[in-house]
Amino acid sequence: MTCFFNADNRQEREKTRMSETVLLSLEEAQSLSLTVLQHNGFSPAHAQAITRSVLAAQRDECHSHGLYRLIGCVETARNGGVDTHALPDVIDQAPGVVRIDAQRGCSLLAFETGLPMLIEKARRQGLAAMAINRCFHFSALWSEVEAISSQGLVGIAMTPTHPFVAPAGGTRPLLGTNPLAFSWPRPESPPYTFDFATSEVARGEIELRRRAGESIPTHWAMDAEGNPTSDPTKALAGAMRTFGGHKGSALSTMIELMAGPLIGDVLGHETTPANTEGTGKPLHGELVVALCPQAFLGSEADHHLRHAETLFDDILGQGARLPSQRRFEARERTMRYGMSLPKTLVDELNSLMN
Template identity: 65%
Template sequence: MMLCKPAGGHMDDQVRLSLDEAWALSVAILEQHGFSSAHAAAIARSVVAAQRDECHSHGLYRLLDCVRTVRHGGVDPCAIPEVIDQASGVVRVDARGGSSLLAFETGRKHLIDKARANGVAVLAVNNAFHFSALWPEVESLAEQGLVALAMTPSHAYVAPAGGQSPLLGTNPIAFAWPRPEGLPFTFDFATSVVARGEVELHRRAGKRLPEGWALDGEGHPTTDPAAALAGALLPFGGHKGSALSIMIELLAGPLIGDRLGHQTRPADGSGEGAPQHGEFILAMDPHAFLGADAETHLRQAEALFEGVIAQGARLPSQRRHAARKRSQTEGVTIPSELYEELVHLKDSDGA
């Protein structure tokens, strides 16, 4: 589900970094390229968390995107997010063209307070450059005892079911549920068959795509990653996944006063429209729903997780959480080629 698996390459082509080293390298690269220390820290938290959980496509690899984007003027590296108290159940944060991550961190406390007070609340992030996984955000809310759901559109990379050309974003949806013991139950997936980052990793590795992932520029099925990147990904699960993807566009777009996927362009300067868009985060407080019975019902939920595992199936977050445990003692590994690119970026002047 998440790309929490080896990115390819043998271990002897890999570089191992401690989490502290990964953090220091990330912050240094971001600050070198003009990000304020607040933005650099928010971005580094996200990419190091993804690398730690072996979600390679949202890990340190994404620093290349961040630098490319700031070079193309697609993100304001020093934007100061503005909080708008929109309604008793709604807080908006205008990212003002900066990264969604600092905007989320700025709005998070307000969202938590509103969810606790009302039972349910929404954080709407607007005008943000968005490149990150959503699970660190929903997981951070579940660690505060809340149930959380997040969605964001991306640029028009996906054809609707039955269509031929890109219209929808890859439109990820993430969910987290607090567990009485241990890490939250969390999932995060693109509503395309795969995340676009996975197609990019195939292209970088010179590998064909499995069938059923993508259409080429003429709307015909393709297994060529370059043709897929020039054509359209397909939604997961046919018409059902396509419907969900449309819902995500609507909630994280017009409902919060922001753009649809096809009204944005990638931050690399290609296409039409602005690169920034919105993110929709819903949080609910089980204690506001259930009062003193909340603990009893949260324990009931454990029966479902146990039932999944008992029949040999896997919980969505299991592999990621196992990777986290491993990384906390052993550090993370990234391909040497990527490491060299990153070190070069750390020392380059951004030209």
């Protein structure tokens, strides 16, 4: 059946759509985030670090890690799962290693606190690692690796999560969504960055579909009985799938090991979200690695970084796109027009200040 719509119909649909969204400037979104967090007990330092992360994600239209994440932050704080005033402890562990004890605080302030030492060590040694322990982690990793590449270094980051994902061939949650991020500095362009969960999709994407009353592709997850499901509610109660079958499962396992036992922290299946009973165990670790092209290459570093551009040119020359290209385009739109948020989300965030 072919349907024809006149201009009046289009205008009515646009009015309906606009009534369901709220347009905020970056400054208004920042103020909203800071107010919500500090009203719920987060110190100014933690509130500012969290706001920088969620605002960057919202600005780049990464909705699953944007202002929506404030709801989980507040819930975790109210359930005693995070110390909202913790001061990270920086430990100079070894010539190429810095350790940060987050002291049960949010990972973002711990990352920002340890970043200068990580960069200094990487420039001196060629490569360096930062282990963040006992942290509450909820955020996208791309903003962290881009903080490294903005200094002319190559950044890698990984972290386990709570057990939401079944290993390839399994049906029960054991692995986390276990994201991996990478950022490569480019001489005259935004960095080459990717950040992806080793599950088929980030868990936040399923949560957003549930909130919107939408279905999900059946290959994303299984229900509690191990059957493929298009129902996001059943998926959240069941198990997500790894991407690429056994390949994603192997990468997920690697991340569990490197950001868990290697840095003296827990495995994802040993954690649980904070809850009202106070029995949750939401803390785990994160591993961040920085590599310095100048230390590897000396005076030839600029030549080889420009040589790398031929790869990116050839990718684009085939009509393909680079990871994060959509993000950078979204960033330009936001800087020009502001950010559009679901009215239901803005209302829920405002309710957190009651």
